[in-house]
Amino acid sequence: MSEVLRVENLHKRFGPLHVLRGINLSVKKGETVVILGASGSGKSTLLRCVNFLEMPNEGRITVEGKLVGRATTKPGVMAYSNAELNALRARVGMVFQQFNLFPHMTVEGNVMIGPMKLRGMSADAARTLAHDNLRRVGILEKAREYPARLSGGQQQRVAIARALAMEPSMMLFDEATSALDPELVGEVLLSMRRLAEEGMTMLVVTHELGFAYNVAHRVIFLEGGEVHEQGTPQQVLLNPQRERTRDFLRSHTLFRLPEPGGGL
């Protein structure tokens, strides 16, 4: 299988704070990789560096075999052009914790704007494409509504459709369900799961261990800006090798229900 994303020796500093300390990572086509980690471990920063919403200080990022940026005289430091980054972001979809739909556009307008303005599609073609993707996340019936009329879960599914309409080669999910009321989390996770099953390449930052266990091909545990442990969901979630991973999992599973109908 071909590699969609390769991250090599990635460093990110915010002033004196060294948030990412040499991350190496590779995601193959069709693979879903979940990144876990405590808050402050750098997982969101890592995701945001992949599409350059944060500029890495050092390291190489290769998307679909094409190295982003060009080397400078300083070892490890790359220089990037705006045009190159805009083109890259168009090929890498991103879904945010806060949805960030454009409130002045209808649902279909939100999904159409990228294909129309960046891929030169006609309004009719873009609308067809938008409707296809809204159907994919099960929210076609809201196409003419404005985002303010939708629930958080519905808004997040529209945000997924908006990213999909650019026909990206991979999708990034930055805590896509963390801002949702508990009863709305499921519908979004389900959309993400279907996407993974359709073969979309996905890099997912989440606290939903169940999603990681059931959907991910690989789980990466980030700690202190470094890859602390990685492996299959079974390995990392059920048989963690390192102490920090175990602590993290213990704190996330302190209280659990027995299986419904499973008896006590």
Added chain:
Amino acid sequence: MDHEWDFAFLLDQRDFILRGLMATLRLAAACVAAGIVLGLVFASARLSRSAAMRFIGTAYVEFFRNIPVLVQIFWCYFALPILTGMQPDAFVAASVAISLYAGAYLAEIFRSGIQSIEKGQWEAARAIGFGHVALMRWVVLPQAVRHVIPPLTNQVMEIVKTTTVASTIAYGELLYSAKVLSDQEFRPIESYTAVGAFFIVLLTLVSLLSSFLERRLRRHV
């Protein structure tokens, strides 16, 4: 005090008054239009990534905001000709001075409007692949316009009223016309009352237009 009110002379002089009203409208329109353009240009400068541009934007705002508009008009009309040997007519001097003055305030209004758009909107637009111009055109400005209408309306009303300052350099707008009439007819009370009434009507129209725009734009947000 037993003043006998008599507005009849205003009717006899309606052509003269109408000319004053048109002059006010002309000056106000010129200053609003030029002020908005200047405001947009210098707001962009203040938001630029280039430090030099930011400095230019800040310098413009601080310079023209901190000089009384009357001083700026006098400077354009009385001082500039001595320096350059060219005498601008009253309309040009007044519109240049008032536009520069208003542009400084408008730049701040536009800047705060653009900055009021939350970070998530900028990031979502960038994440789709929009460059700076597309991001501004399709995502930030359409939303900023909504936020900007109330303070913009205030400023436009302020500009319209500021045009009366041009009477000091004998530009024949409403206040100047009223002054001429009041001297001619010995009726300052009626003349200046009429000027006030004209401005009330004019600015009520401006504020109605603004409420209409605000309602239209806010429908969905």
